[in-house]
Amino acid sequence: MINTIYKPIKVTLASALTFVKVPKDFIDSKLSGLAPWYQMNLGVYKLNLISDPNILNYVLKENEINYTKSKVYWHELKRMVGPSVGSLEGDDWKLLRKLESVHFTPKVAQQLMPNYLKYLDQFLNNWKSNNTSFNLLESFAVLNITFILKTLFNMEEASRGEKIAEYIADGEFIIAHRSKFPWRPYTAWLNGMNLRYKKHVKYFHAYAKESVRLFKESPKTPSLIDSLLKDDQLKFDKIDLLRNEIIVHLGASTETTAVAESWILILLARNPEKLKILKDEIRQIDTELIGVKHIERLKYTTAVVYETLRLFPPSHAIVRDAIKEDTVLGVKVKSGEVMFISSYAMHRNPTYWNNPQDFIPERFIGANINKMDHFVPFGAGKHICIGQHIALPMLTLAISNFINRFEYNIENLDKIHGIALSTLKPNIPVQMKLKTRKL
Numbered sequence: 219m220i221n222t223i224y225k226p227i228k229v230t231l232a233s234a235l236t237f238v239k240v241p242k243d244f245i246d247s248k249l250s251g252l253a254p255w256y257q258m259n260l261g262v263y264k265l266n267l268i269s270d271p272n273i274l275n276y277v278l279k280e281n282e283i284n285y286t287k288s289k290v291y292w293h294e295l296k297r298m299v300g301p302s303v304g305s306l307e308g309d310d311w312k313l314l315r316k317l318e319s320v321h322f323t324p325k326v327a328q329q330l331m332p333n334y335l336k337y338l339d340q341f342l343n344n345w346k347s348n349n350t351s352f353n354l355l356e357s358f359a360v361l362n363i364t365f366i367l368k369t370l371f372n373m374e375e376a377s378r379g380e381k382i383a384e385y386i387a388d389g390e391f392i393i394a395h396r397s398k399f400p401w402r403p404y405t406a407w408l409n410g411m412n413l414r415y416k417k418h419v420k421y422f423h424a425y426a427k428e429s430v431r432l433f434k435e436s437p438k439t440p441s442l443i444d445s446l447l448k449d450d451q452l453k454f455d456k457i458d459l460l461r462n463e464i465i466v467h468l469g470a471s472t473e474t475t476a477v478a479e480s481w482i483l484i485l486l487a488r489n490p491e492k493l494k495i496l497k498d499e500i501r502q503i504d505t506e507l508i509g510v511k512h513i514e515r516l517k518y519t520t521a522v523v524y525e526t527l528r529l530f531p532p533s534h535a536i537v538r539d540a541i542k543e544d545t546v547l548g549v550k551v552k553s554g555e556v557m558f559i560s561s562y563a564m565h566r567n568p569t570y571w572n573n574p575q576d577f578i579p580e581r582f583i584g585a586n587i588n589k590m591d592h593f594v595p596f597g598a599g600k601h602i603c604i605g606q607h608i609a610l611p612m613l614t615l616a617i618s619n620f621i622n623r624f625e626y627n628i629e630n631l632d633k634i635h636g637i638a639l640s641t642l643k644p645n646i647p648v649q650m651k652l653k654t655r656k657l
């Protein structure tokens with residue numbers, strides 16, 4: 219039973235424009251007395267900034283039928299990429315999500331991890347010999363791309379990982395840019411962004427064609443590509459659909475995970491006493507390659523992963539548009555209004571968290587995150603992240619093995635803060651130097 223009476227706080231147009239330009243700065247400026255609901259009239263549409271789990275539950279679960287993926291971000295993805303599990307709604311989305319879900323269950327995720335560990339081991343070995351400063355986020359993104367392409371689409375990527383990572387990151391940047399203001403999809407012709415995006419899509423089209431050819435030549439273990447090609451219910455062109463799925467899965471999985479890995483190492487570097495507890499836990503395992511069977515023992519490492527996803531949720535907002543007029547917990551919302559549910563704000567809301575700005579992994583030890591509806595790094599409701607059961611062990615294994623092998627120093631630690639594009643990422647490349655530990 220919800221007793222709260224919601225009274226949205228109206229925001230001036232000037233502040234609303236600041237919010238659209240730099241959402242995180244606006245939220246940070248309000249954090250000490252955060253209201254659950256701010257309303258902003260942007261002329262072309264009204265935006266509701268939400269940091270309250272009751273409203274989240276209503277929009278994403280109880281009356282989800284009235285809320286569609288938003289014109290902010292998602293529509294641009296659909297316009298630029300086309301139909302995919304990330305951009306569709308309605309029956310086509312349902313079919314596609316059902317078809318894909320079998321590849322993302324907790325059991326399948328466990329089975330995929332030995333493959334992930336194989337790549338992780340290879341990458342860490344390469345980093346080992348590299349004692350010059352390297353870009354952390356890019357390096358993790360290439361590792362994640364290599365794994366996801368092999369796992370979901372059966373493609374071996376020794377040589378093209380870096381190029382693909384660059385295209386995916388640029389594509390995300392362009393979509394986020396186009397989403398901010400309604401005129402940007404048109405002005406993006408002038409600054410060359412649209413043309414660049416078209417080139418990226420063309421690259422992935424050729425890539426999808428090649429992956430189908432290779433798959434038909436020698437079908438391997440059942441994977442997502444298998445299910446997509448066999449399906450006869452979805453009426454989309456197979457190569458187009460596969461191309462879109464490759465783009466969307468890489469976009470949704472690799473940068474989010476790489477961003478989380480970067481934030482974990484940044485937060486640990488800023489909190490050496492927590493890093494020490496983590497090291498002690500990891501070193502007790504006393505093995506060269508920490509595997510799935512050890513995760514159960516990595517309680518503090520898991521808590522560090524959750525606490526990082528709380529402070530810096532890579533997908534920092536879940537955004538929907540109202541289809542029809544509605545009354546949301548006593549407040550009228552008109553058709554077309556945007557519900558910008560900020561997980562970043564909710565995760566730092568003092569109503570739900572003690573010392574919300576501090577890095578305290580201990581708060582997650584023994585916590586049942588399925589019961590915490592104010593902790594939503596993977597979203598909620600029917601569009602909840604399909605890859606969460608893959609992402610969590612990836613993060614735990616990446617960090618524990620990294621810390622097991624290296625001492626690290628982030629050279630530009632003091633200059634790093636978060637910026638919210640499509641993901642909440644570090645504002646500058648994280649430059650790191652590594653020292654290999656004797657195992």
Ligand code: HEM
Nearest residue numbers: 303304470471474475532533595596597601603604605609
């Ligand atoms: C730390 C890593 C990750 C984070 C924080 C994250 C977060 C999210 C969030 C918040 C959503 C919901 C968006 C919404 O409702 O508007 C989402 C959806 C999605 N995620 Fe993830 N994700 C991560 C990793 C992955 C991985 C590893 C994959 C796939 C291998 C993946 C694939 C997807 C897809 C396809 C969707 C769209 C689902 C749909 O609309 O039905 N994500 N993710």
